[in-house]
Amino acid sequence: MKYPYNAAYEPPFPAAPVVLRNSEEGLRTEKVQALLDTGSDGSLVPIAYLEEILAPPVVDTHIRSQWGEWRAAQLFAVDLELGSLRLPGVFVVGDELGSEIVLGRNVVNKLRVLLDGPAGQSDIRP
Amino acid sequence: MRTNVVLDELLVEKAKALTGIKTTRAVIDEALRLLIQVRGQGQVRDLRGQLREEGDLAALREAPAAICDVSSEGPASHLVIEPQLYSRVEQAANEHKLGVDRILTEAIRRYLWQLDRRKISKESQIYRQRHVELKTQYLGQYIAMHDGQVVDHDMDVTALRQRVRQCFDRKPVMITRVEEAPERPIVRHGFRLEAAQP
Numbered sequence: 001m002k003y004p005y006n007a008a009y010e011p012p013f014p015a016a017p018v019v020l021r022n023s024e025e026g027l028r029t030e031k032v033q034a035l036l037d038t039g040s041d042g043s044l045v046p047i048a049y050l051e052e053i054l055a056p057p058v059v060d061t062h063i064r065s066q067w068g069e070w071r072a073a074q075l076f077a078v079d080l081e082l083g084s085l086r087l088p089g090v091f092v093v094g095d096e097l098g099s100e101i102v103l104g105r106n107v108v109n110k111l112r113v114l115l116d117g118p119a120g121q122s123d124i125r126p
Numbered sequence: 127m128r129t130n131v132v133l134d135e136l137l138v139e140k141a142k143a144l145t146g147i148k149t150t151r152a153v154i155d156e157a158l159r160l161l162i163q164v165r166g167q168g169q170v171r172d173l174r175g176q177l178r179e180e181g182d183l184a185a186l187r188e189a190p191a192a193i194c195d196v197s198s199e200g201p202a203s204h205l206v207i208e209p210q211l212y213s214r215v216e217q218a219a220n221e222h223k224l225g226v227d228r229i230l231t232e233a234i235r236r237y238l239w240q241l242d243r244r245k246i247s248k249e250s251q252i253y254r255q256r257h258v259e260l261k262t263q264y265l266g267q268y269i270a271m272h273d274g275q276v277v278d279h280d281m282d283v284t285a286l287r288q289r290v291r292q293c294f295d296r297k298p299v300m301i302t303r304v305e306e307a308p309e310r311p312i313v314r315h316g317f318r319l320e321a322a323q324p
Binding site for chain 1: 235236239242243246247249250251253283284287291296298300301302309311312313314315316317319
């Protein structure tokens with residue numbers, strides 16, 4: 001599955017459309033764009049999306065930037081759909097401030113991802 | 127009253143596992159209570175719609191509290207709501223062209239979700255307090271914690287979550303991997319370039 005980079009960022013950012021689901025409640029988000037970020041240990045999802053699907057909270061955690069700034073957060077379990085790929089029970093950080101979905105290495109490392117920078121697109125496979 | 131009955135042993139054991147009730151007699155008592163409660167709801171369901179048709183709801187709004195049937199499908203449930211709050215809900219329903227039942231159901235769902243979040247925070251706090259002790263037993267494993275107690279553990283988080291769902295249904299249960307430190311922060315490397323302010 002090939003997805004164009006998000007050119008709203010400078011330089012453009014590898015991105016892919018995802019759907020978040022809470023299968024137990026039968027709830028899902030619309031298709032929303034997620035950034036692929038190998039620099040992030042985990043994945044971040046704005047809290048509004050998690051509230052929309054009533055994603056079950058799992059545990060409290062902290063998120064930290066590489067310069068040491070940190071803040072408290074909570075992890076939630078979601079089923080993640082990326083094209084035809086389905087990743088059940090992914091733990092994501094509920095982001096109280098940000099507005100972007102970021103797929104970090106806990107997701108990216110489960111996939112084969114070719115970042116074709118010159119073509120401005122990523123190729124994602126299971 | 128003493129009565130001899132033949133019970134389905136598997137059913138009794140499943141009920142004990144799900145409820146945490148230890149004796150067979152207590153399980154049967156609880157089952158009977160639930161049966162009466164459920165059938166009682168059936169009688170309430172038969173009343174659905176009658177309150178509004180008979181104008182009772184309007185009268186109740188003048189009273190200290192209002193009764194509202196919040197269920198449009200399935201078993202009926204009745205809520206007692208402060209008249210002023212009910213009035214606000216009605217205003218919102220008109221403004222957003224939504225049913226009162228939908229607004230209330232959605233509000234309750236979200237409130238329960240917030241309660242679940244609080245419960246998980248509380249469990250997380252207990253986990254941090256008990257970390258040294260838990261580390262000696264579960265290091266490297268995922269544990270499930272409910273009401274401050276480890277209720278299950280596994281190396282495989284997916285298998286653990288499935289079992290927890292089977293036993294605890296939708297109750298909030300904390301799940302975490304026991305590591306050397308009580309908590310491993312999630313780090314986001316990298317930075318954003320932003321245009322300098324003039």
